[in-house]
Each structure stands twice: as structure tokens, then as C-alpha cells.
Amino acid sequence: MEQDTRKSTGVRRRTFLDTLLRGWVLAGVAGMAYPVAKYLTPPHAPEAAEKEVEAAAADQVKPGEAVKFEFHGTPALLMNVKTGFVAVSAVCTHLGCIVDWDAGKSQVVCPCHNAIFDYNGNIVSGPAPLPLERFEVDVRDNKVMVRRKG
Amino acid sequence: MPEEVNGKTPRRKENSITAQLRGIWRRISLEAVGAVVYGGVDRRLELSDAIEHALKHKVPRHVNWTYCFGGITFFLFLVLAATGILLTLYYRPSSSDAYESVKYIMNDVRFGWLIRSIHHWAANLMAFTVLAHMVRVYFHGAYKHPRELNWIAGVFLLALTLAFGFTGYLLPWDQKAYWGTTVGTRMPAAMPFIGDFMKLFLRGGDEVTGRTLSRFYSLHVVILPMVTTFFLAAHFAMIRRQGISKPM
Structure with missing residues (x-):
């Protein structure tokens, strides 16, 4: 027969030790599961996406011309038009092809399905459902700096 | 209840x-x-x-704490497998991305520093416990008849552990890794006749490049784990079959 070790507290030794052991195991498992769960969830990187990018040297892009550059991992287009430097995302909003600069018409053209945008990224014609994302542009010390609007 | x-x-x-x-x-x-x-x-x-x-398998009376190093080594192997699998989620094995992805793991991924540091230290510790296990077996004469085959399996496991360490050392793709591998792969070139071939074979080319990185990554996460698992299974099956050796 098991001895009743409750005494004054009303808790038996076995129950106490059982609870202690289970709590210890649970704490151990949780202590491993928590960092792993956090690790598996990838972090957002808003700071990185806010950072300015140097698109090109200002004298490298002559009036009426355009260059492509990389904006946080995606292609983008920097144009020198009559209003100055304009930068837009070069990923077509239709099916994600990379758009080209048509210097003759001062338009942005997608080679895949002929979606056409003006140099501000607004839709002119074709299948694109949305305008191209337009970035903010600053010229400092002959460097064209581009950042996301916000 | x-x-x-x-x-x-x-x-x-x-x-x-x-x-x-x-x-x-x-x-x-x-x-x-x-x-x-x-x-x-x-x-x-x-x-x-x-x-x-x-x-309910009984452990012989003479067993003391020095017999624990083999088990600790296996435990560290499991820790390395678990943390290594987690690291593959963010690590990118290419010459342009490898260093950046390791920096990302250390600075941006939550608890990434913890997972990578555990992997790093467990690997260092494993080299030590393997040697401690080997020293114990050697000085107890536990490698003698009829346990020669298990000793041989153990020597293979030692080599595999060191190969894990050598291939893993390159993966961060920093200066230390690059030059460590440059020197390390130059050593077998000193071997007569096959030396030049060995260097070429290990590097996947004449120089240490992104191809070396791909090769070492494949060895580190696919080939070595498979071979090691096989030898571990053999090692454990033999010790269960033959029992722990009697003291001399």
C-alpha cells in the first residue's frame, strides 16, 4: 500500500514530484520549440526596402534615354525625360515581364503583350491592369538616388 | 493515476x-x-x-563516465543534423550569395545566431568527443579481438567527422574559409602521382571557386550524412551484438 504523505499541505509527495517533472519536461520542450518556431518564420525587412539605391550617375543618362538598374532585387527603369529623372519599376503589372524604354515615342513598352505605359508609369494601352510603381528620385553630387515612396 | x-x-x-x-x-x-x-x-x-x-538491457558494473564519450558524440551528431537542417532553410550555396546569407542568418533571422552558433560549437565539440572516445577505447584495449571490425568502423567515422568539419569550414565563404580551403586542398597535392588529380578533384577545378563551394555543400549536407548514418548503424549494431568490453 502506498503511504499517504499528504500531511498538512494536502499535496502528496508523488503528485508534487510528478508535477515538477512534467513542468520541467514541458519547459524544456517549449524552450527549444520557441526559438525554432521563431527561426522558421522569416523576418520582414522593411528597413532594407526603404533604403535608397544609387541608380546611375546623372551624366550617364542623356536626355531622352533610359537605363535599367536593380532596386532591392527587382529590375527598375531610370529615364531622363523633359520633367527630369523619373524612375519606375520595370516589372510589367500584367504578367511580370521586364519592360523596355522606347526612346522614339518616349514610352515604356512591354515586349510580351505590348502593354504600353507613359514615362510616369501610367497605363496608355494594352493588357496591364495597374500602372508601374513609381519611385522617388533625388539627384545629389551627380548621383541619381532612388527610393520607394512613403 | x-x-x-x-x-x-x-x-x-x-x-x-x-x-x-x-x-x-x-x-x-x-x-x-x-x-x-x-x-x-x-x-x-x-x-x-x-x-x-x-x-532493460543491463550495463556492466565496470562502466564509468569515460564510457560516455561515444554517446555524447552521437548526441552531438543529432544536434548537428537538426541545426544543420534548419540552416539549409536560409543558407544559399553560391559564391555570390553564401556570405550574404550567413550574415542574414546571424543578423536578421530571429534566433539565427543561436542555431548557427549551436551548429558551430557542437561541431567543434564533436571533434573533441570523438577523439576522447577513441582514446578511451584505445587505452582500454577495447579494439582487440573480437571487436576489430567495430574499431575499423570507428576509424571511418573519425574520418567522416573530420570531413564534415573540413567541408563545413568553407560554407560561410569568408576570407578564413576561402584560404583555409585553399591551403587544405593544396595539401593532398603533395601526394606522389595522384596529388594533382586529388587537388583538382577536391576543388572541382584548378582554383577554389564557386564550384568548390557547390561540391563541398553537396558533400556536407547530402553525401557525408548518408555515409555517416550507414557507419553509425553498423557501429551500434556491432556494440549491441558484442557487448561492452570487459576491463583489462
Whole structure:
């Protein structure tokens, strides 16, 4: 027969030790599961996406011309038009092809399905459902700096 | 369950959430695992004899703490496998991305520093425990007849551990890794006749490049783990079959 070790507290030794052991195991498992769960969830990187990018040297892009550059991992287009430097995302909003600069018409053209945008990224014609994302542009010390609007 | 043993305590009325929590609490125990294994699972698969044979296996009296190094090594191997699998989720094995992705793991991924540091230190520790295990076996003469085959398997495991270390060293793709591998792959070039071939074969080219990185990554996460698992299984099967050696 098991001895009743409750005494004054009303808790038996076995129950106490059982609870202690289970709590210890649970704490151990949780202590491993928590960092792993956090690790598996990838972090957002808003700071990185806010950072300015140097698109090109200002004298490298002559009036009426355009260059492509990389904006946080995606292609983008920097144009020198009559209003100055304009930068837009070069990923077509239709099916994600990379758009080209048509210097003759001062338009942005997608080679895949002929979606056409003006140099501000607004839709002119074709299948694109949305305008191209337009970035903010600053010229400092002959460097064209581009950042996301916000 | 202890509460029900003496039958004196009448069941208190509890609301359903508390009751459920108590149920979950009660299930967190080895008894619960035993209830499943000896209950439903055993009725179908009849495993209890084998499990009991394995769990109630008696360790000889002369065994002391110096016999633990082999087991610690295996534990570290499991830790390395778990953290290594986690690291592959963010690591990118290419010459342009490898260093950046390691920096990302260390600085941006939550607890990435922890996972990578555990991997790093467990690897260092494993080299030490392997050697400690080997020293123990050597000075106890435990490699002698009839355990020669297990010694040979152990020597292969030592080589595999060092190969893990050597290939893993390149993966961060920093200056230390690059030059360490440049020197390390130049060493076999000193071998007569096959030296030049060995260097070319290890590097995947004349120089240490992104191709070397791909090669070492493949070795580190695919080939070596498979081969090591095979040798570990053989190592453990032999020690169970032959038993721990008697002291000299």
C-alpha cells in the first residue's frame, strides 16, 4: 500500500514530484520549440526596402534615354525625360515581364503583350491592369538616388 | 493515476476548459507513452518484448563516465543534423550569395545566431568527443579481438567527422574559409602521382571557386550524412551484438 504523505499541505509527495517533472519536461520542450518556431518564420525587412539605391550617375543618362538598374532585387527603369529623372519599376503589372524604354515615342513598352505605359508609369494601352510603381528620385553630387515612396 | 488510487478524493466539478487542461497535463508523461506503446500499438504490432529487451538491457558494473564519450558524440551528431537542417532553410550555396546569407542568418533571422552558433560549437565539440572516445577505447584495449571490425568502423567515422568539419569550414565563404580551403586542398597535392588529380578533384577545378563551394555543400549536407548514418548503424549494431568490453 502506498503511504499517504499528504500531511498538512494536502499535496502528496508523488503528485508534487510528478508535477515538477512534467513542468520541467514541458519547459524544456517549449524552450527549444520557441526559438525554432521563431527561426522558421522569416523576418520582414522593411528597413532594407526603404533604403535608397544609387541608380546611375546623372551624366550617364542623356536626355531622352533610359537605363535599367536593380532596386532591392527587382529590375527598375531610370529615364531622363523633359520633367527630369523619373524612375519606375520595370516589372510589367500584367504578367511580370521586364519592360523596355522606347526612346522614339518616349514610352515604356512591354515586349510580351505590348502593354504600353507613359514615362510616369501610367497605363496608355494594352493588357496591364495597374500602372508601374513609381519611385522617388533625388539627384545629389551627380548621383541619381532612388527610393520607394512613403 | 495517483488521484484515483486511494479513491478518497471525490471528483470535483470542473468547468470543461480546466478539465481539458488537466487531461493534457496528465498526458505529458512517460506513463502515457507507455500506455500507448503497451496498449493499442502492442496489440497490433507486438513490440513490447523487443522494447523491453532494449530498455532493460543491463550495463556492466565496470562502466564509468569515460564510457560516455561515444554517446555524447552521437548526441552531438543529432544536434548537428537538426541545426544543420534548419540552416539549409536560409543558407544559399553560391559564391555570390553564401556570405550574404550567413550574415542574414546571424543578423536578421530571429534566433539565427543561436542555431548557427549551436551548429558551430557542437561541431567543434564533436571533434573533441570523438577523439576522447577513441582514446578511451584505445587505452582500454577495447579494439582487440573480437571487436576489430567495430574499431575499423570507428576509424571511418573519425574520418567522416573530420570531413564534415573540413567541408563545413568553407560554407560561410569568408576570407578564413576561402584560404583555409585553399591551403587544405593544396595539401593532398603533395601526394606522389595522384596529388594533382586529388587537388583538382577536391576543388572541382584548378582554383577554389564557386564550384568548390557547390561540391563541398553537396558533400556536407547530402553525401557525408548518408555515409555517416550507414557507419553509425553498423557501429551500434556491432556494440549491441558484442557487448561492452570487459576491463583489462
